């Protein structure tokens with residue numbers, strides 16, 4: 001009897017879990033798993049070298065593990081001679097090779113890839129089933145239903161629904177401790193000498209070393225260096241990172257969530273985003289483990305609630321938001337910002353000590369922690385009026401955890417307010433005072449944070465008022481911002497002119513980034 005035709009299961013680079021909807025319940029002798037390293041994905045922006053190495057290494061380790069467990073894996077390497085360079089091309093070739101009775105694929109995380117997948121049923125002479133990605137707590141349909149009748153979308157209300165849905169930190173139908181959100185207890189400034197225990201770094205094994213050599217060879221002109229590569233590339237390594245976070249950093253995560261310290265690249269943050277986004281860790285399992293620490297008295301509520309909020313709140317919320325507002329979100333520019341990205345976003349060569357440190361961490365590690373991304377790099381981009389498309393590309397390129405579904409809402413909507421306020425109730429604009437309060441950057445900066453205008457003044461101070469003045473018509477109507485204009489008006493015209501002149505003079509000095517880094 002001829003063997004029955006198999007099911008072809010393409011597994012994408014950020015779907016590295018045995019618990020994927022397309023793999024669950026499948027039999028080994030009835031399945032061919034297809035994994036593809038393709039040029040389209042490696043080059044649609046010029047990703048940081050560590051990001052490419054991380055994804056390819058994690059894919060190769062995952063394939064090896066499945067193969068060892070008896071699964072049939074068809075693995076396409078980037079440099080295979082006949083590699084067509086695209087997912088669609090590779091699935092077409094795999095259909096010819098395996099003559100499957102159907103293709104089963106889990107929906108893609110990025111809009112661009114999902115568009116291509118949705119064309120497959122018409123393109124291929126073989127049934128294609130596209131399954132929902134049920135690794136998320138909230139499906140796209142559920143998010144749309146939640147969003148449908150609301151005038152404004154706010155993460156806080158979505159988050160409460162997710163708390164109720166999971167039962168995480170719930171005491172019956174009430175939130176644990178009486179409050180839903182302990183954000184106000186997540187803002188301790190760093191005390192002198194604040195530093196966190198070192199996160200685990202993993203020595204590259206033979207597979208990772210081979211990938212590193214590939215990336216050095218093929219992507220030599222991409223940003224970053226691979227010398228310090230230490231990312232977890234397997235589930236076991238990711239679990240080790242999670243164990244270390246929960247034991248050593250979680251208790252302080254809440255207090256110092258918004259703190260920044262010169263040279264301390266990740267403080268008490270978990271460093272788990274790369275592993276969660278690849279599929280190596282289950283986000284809900286992490287939240288349950290964190291909640292257990294609270295109930296066992298090992299971590300305070302402000303830490304555990306803060307961590308859970310980031311995952312079942314922000315992470316789920318931005319994913320729903322992305323699918324609701326794509327493809328428009330990519331080209332939104334509500335504040336009509338057009339200034340080119342400055343060169344120092346790549347080199348870190350600026351006298352602004354906060355920016356220089358955040359860019360250095362970004363280039364060295366393919367990572368910067370949340371408050372650096374939001375209140376230093378993002379805040380500058382907002383108040384200097386940088387072009388949203390260029391800023392989006394930069395964030396997508398430089399971070400090892402960056403996939404468009406999570407990067408774009410954070411950048412376009414949270415940081416740049418380019419969506420006109422669908423995500424955030426007001427722009428996250430701040431002067432140097434905020435950075436000074438939450439960091440130790442300013443004491444050794446060339447600029448003086450207490451000086452507001454003129455020679456040697458912190459540029460964030462004048463840029464802040466320049467931004468507020470430029471967008472007065474729109475922001476004055478926002479009752480969370482309007483009172484700021486009373487302060488502005490009280491300054492009088494002469495002082496206002498000093499702020500505006502100072503900002504203009506600083507903006508004149510910005511050197512646009514050289515070509516060659518961004519979208520090809």
Ligand SMILES: Cc1cc2nc3c(=O)[nH]c(=O)nc-3n(C[C@H](O)[C@H](O)[C@H](O)COP(=O)(O)OP(=O)(O)OC[C@H]3O[C@@H](n4cnc5c(N)ncnc54)[C@H](O)[C@@H]3O)c2cc1C
Nearest residue numbers: 269270271272273310314315369370373374401402407410
């Ligand atoms: C402008 C900007 C761009 C960002 N781009 C990305 C990105 O491309 N990829 C990415 O995964 N995160 C992004 N974030 C969110 C956040 O900064 C990173 O998830 C975090 O810094 C990763 O480090 P960590 O694992 O130590 O996070 P922790 O601070 O330990 O937080 C725990 C987890 O919560 C989740 N999380 C926290 N904040 C957010 C958020 N705002 N949106 C979604 N998930 C969140 C992540 O999974 C993270 O691992 C961005 C934030 C900003 C402000």
Ligand code: SF4
Nearest residue numbers: 352354432442445458
């Ligand atoms: S003084 Fe201004 S530019 Fe310098 S570190 Fe502080 S906020 Fe940044």
